[in-house]
Amino acid sequence: VADPKKISDSTVRRLSHYLRLLSAVQAEGVATVSSEELARWGGTTAAQVRKDLSVFGSFGKRGMGYDVVQLAGELRGILGLDREWGVALIGAGRLGLALLSYPSFRERGFHIRAVFDTDPAKIDSVREGVRVRRLDDLERVIAAGGIDIAVLAVPAAEAQAILQRLAGAGVRAVLNFAPVTLEPPPGVQVRHVDMALELEGLSFSLVQGRLGGDDSRPVSSAR
Amino acid sequence: VADPKKISDSTVRRLSHYLRLLSAVQAEGVATVSSEELARWGGTTAAQVRKDLSVFGSFGKRGMGYDVVQLAGELRGILGLDREWGVALIGAGRLGLALLSYPSFRERGFHIRAVFDTDPAKIDSVREGVRVRRLDDLERVIAAGGIDIAVLAVPAAEAQAILQRLAGAGVRAVLNFAPVTLEPPPGVQVRHVDMALELEGLSFSLVQGRLGGDDSRPVSSAR
Numbered sequence: 001v002a003d004p005k006k007i008s009d010s011t012v013r014r015l016s017h018y019l020r021l022l023s024a025v026q027a028e029g030v031a032t033v034s035s036e037e038l039a040r041w042g043g044t045t046a047a048q049v050r051k052d053l054s055v056f057g058s059f060g061k062r063g064m065g066y067d068v069v070q071l072a073g074e075l076r077g078i079l080g081l082d083r084e085w086g087v088a089l090i091g092a093g094r095l096g097l098a099l100l101s102y103p104s105f106r107e108r109g110f111h112i113r114a115v116f117d118t119d120p121a122k123i124d125s126v127r128e129g130v131r132v133r134r135l136d137d138l139e140r141v142i143a144a145g146g147i148d149i150a151v152l153a154v155p156a157a158e159a160q161a162i163l164q165r166l167a168g169a170g171v172r173a174v175l176n177f178a179p180v181t182l183e184p185p186p187g188v189q190v191r192h193v194d195m196a197l198e199l200e201g202l203s204f205s206l207v208q209g210r211l212g213g214d215d216s217r218p219v220s221s222a223r
Numbered sequence: 224v225a226d227p228k229k230i231s232d233s234t235v236r237r238l239s240h241y242l243r244l245l246s247a248v249q250a251e252g253v254a255t256v257s258s259e260e261l262a263r264w265g266g267t268t269a270a271q272v273r274k275d276l277s278v279f280g281s282f283g284k285r286g287m288g289y290d291v292v293q294l295a296g297e298l299r300g301i302l303g304l305d306r307e308w309g310v311a312l313i314g315a316g317r318l319g320l321a322l323l324s325y326p327s328f329r330e331r332g333f334h335i336r337a338v339f340d341t342d343p344a345k346i347d348s349v350r351e352g353v354r355v356r357r358l359d360d361l362e363r364v365i366a367a368g369g370i371d372i373a374v375l376a377v378p379a380a381e382a383q384a385i386l387q388r389l390a391g392a393g394v395r396a397v398l399n400f401a402p403v404t405l406e407p408p409p410g411v412q413v414r415h416v417d418m419a420l421e422l423e424g425l426s427f428s429l430v431q432g433r434l435g436g437d438d439s440r441p442v443s444s445a446r
Contacts, residue, residue, distance in 0.1 A: 007431070009266040009424060010233050016423045024404060043232040079423050080430035087422075095321035103379075104402045104419040109426075149425050156326075173425040179327045181247060189428050191421045196327040198414045199310075200239045200302050201232060202372050202396040203332075205412050207303035208230070 011052055014042040015075055018049070022072040032065035084109050086146040088171070090162055091153035092117040092132050095177055099153055100128045110149070114141050135162075142169040149173045156180035163190065234275055237265040238298055241272070245295040255288035307332050309369040311394070313385055314376035315340040315355050318400055322376055323351045333372070337364050358385075365392040372396045379403035386413065 021041040025033060035046040042049060053071070056078055076082045087105070089096055089112050099105070100112055116135045117123060123134045133141060141147070150171045152159050159178035166174060167185035174190045176182055184190040244264040248256055258269040258276075265272060276294070279301055299305045310328070312319055312335050322328070323335055339358045340346060346357045356364060364370070373394045375382050382401035389397060390408035397413045399405055407413040 007427075012424050012427050013233075013420065015427075016417075016420050020404070020417075078427065078431075080426035081423065085422075085426055085429075093321070094317050094324070098316070098318035098321050099418065101317070102402065102418060104417070105422065108419045108423065110419065110422050148429060149422065151422075173429055175421050175425060179325065181243070189425060191424055193416075193418060193421050194239075194243075194327070195322065195325060195416060196331045196333065197236065197239050198398050198416050199308075199328065199333050199372065199374075200304065200331065201235050201414055202398060202412060203303035203308055204230075204235045204238075204301065206308075206371060206396055208301075 007055065011055070012079070014044060014048070014052055015079060017042040018052075019072060019075040019079065019081075022068050022075065026068050026072060030068055033068055033071075034065040038066070081109055084111055085148045086111055086113045088112070088114045088116065088138075088142065088147045088150045088166075089130075089153065090116045090135070090138070090150060090166075091177075092119070092122050092127060093153065096153035097127060099151060099177070100130065112151075113146055116141075138162075138165055139169045142166070142171060147171065149175065152176045152178050154178055163188075230278065234278070235302070237267060237271070237275055238302060240265040241275075242295060242298040242302065242304070245291050245298065249291050249295060253291055256291055256294075257288040261289070304332055307334055308371045309334055309336045311335075311337045311339065311361075311365065311370045311373045311389075312353075312376065313339045313358070313361075313373060313389075315342070315345050315350060316376060319376035320350060322374060322400070323353065335374075336369055339364075361385075361388055362392045365389070365394060370394065372398065375399045375401050377401055386411075 018038045018041065021038060022033065035049040038049045039046045042052075053066075056074065073082075087110050089100060092100070092115050096115070096117075100115065105112065112128075112130060115127065115130050115132045116138055117132050118135045122132045125132050148171075150166045150173070152162060152174060154162060156178045157180075159176060159180050160182050163174060163176075163182050164185060167188045172188050174184075174188060176190055176192045179194075181192065182190050241261045241264065244261060245256065258272040261272045262269045265275075276289075279297065296305075310333050312323060315323070315338050319338070319340075323338065328335065335351075335353060338350065338353050338355045339361055340355050341358045345355045348355050371394075373389045373396070375385060375397060377385055379401045382399060382403050383405055386397060386399075386405050387408060390411045395411050397407075397411060399413055399415045402417075404415070405413050
């Protein structure tokens with residue numbers, strides 16, 4: 001079993017995709033899946049699936065596929081989805097409020113426990129059951145505990161300064177929605193959700209002729 | 224030069240990441256970058272960078288790195304970012320309106336030319352310079368031309384039916400923000416932006432100890 005510190009981001013992403021498929025087929029009562037089925041979902045090959053899973057010591061039986069319930073459980077453990085995570089949302093604008101009501105966060109164990117904004121009209125209002133706090137209180141709220149991850153949904157110009165404050169307050173994992181590239185402070189992982197990136201995948205397919213015409217195929221995509 | 228139809232989604236994603244770095248360093252007046260620098264941004268290895276770029280016939284000079292302006296231009300062409308794309312946004316809720324004001328779409332050539340909703344209070348209002356139309360008009364507006372890509376920001380329960388209508392109207396590329404897995408109609412590529420997926424990458428890092436402690440390192444992440 002390899003050192004998990006060496007696992008690439010793309011591998012982690014594929015593990016999440018595999019777990020999506022496993023959860024979906026488990027709900028339909030399916031008992032086993034093949035590496036080919038997992039590959040289709042992960043946007044990869046069966047050989048890559050076997051390699052990805054072998055890193056964590058999970059092996060399907062040749063010709064039998066993977067046990068859905070068992071593998072889903074293992075992946076949840078590997079991805080840290082067998083527990084609850086406390087999330088602080090910074091920014092209660094359109095995007096922030098959309099994220100606050102996004103059902104998949106809570107379903108996967110990510111609980112938004114604090115929301116921060118600088119707009120006096122929003123401070124102390126309650127959105128989706130969470131009170132909006134003033135950004136000035138950021139350090140105090142985080143020091144009180146229960147926050148593992150921060151989500152940045154603030155204007156580009158403010159993001160880096162808030163990231164520094166989060167790092168100073170001890171937050172080690174940040175998901176950035178601000179349309180700007182941030183310099184991660186030491187020991188802090190910053191992931192950037194770049195919504196234009198997925199559009200670029202589509203424009204690539206359109207210009208490269210992967211779509212339409214007689215040789216077209218349904219592309220199951222990066223889910 | 225390989226068949227672009229065979230290029231994996233992960234490769235396309237990395238090409239986008241490389242282009243981000245190239246645009247950033249170009250703005251700073253940097254003339255060449257190494258495959259190591261590109262690798263850091265793409266969350267991959269220098270060998271993978273060379274492999275990714277060789278697929279399209281782009282080779283850096285050994286020891287000299289890649290010419291920033293030239294490679295950025297090639298990547299823009301490969302990714303279809305050297306032209307404008309017309310986008311239809313379906314859903315003018317919180318997320319839809321956040322997407323409508325997301326600056327990176329337009330910067331990268333994705334122009335939201337039509338917005339659709341079913342809420343009578345929103346129909347015919349103008350948001351970010353675009354008039355909201357009734358969803359009933361979807362087929363008529365698409366038939367009038369100028370729409371290459373659709374973005375779905377609708378409730379999960381409505382997404383598949385709208386996808387079918389888009390496919391019937393001739394749209395071949397769809398970006399789905401609805402928190403549901405869609406079945407792509409033949410010849411249509413559907414990409415799913417799963418905002419929880421990135422949080423899972425962070426929880427993985429937290430449980431696997433990639434962060435914090437003495438052996439921590441800044442992780443530059445999947446940008």
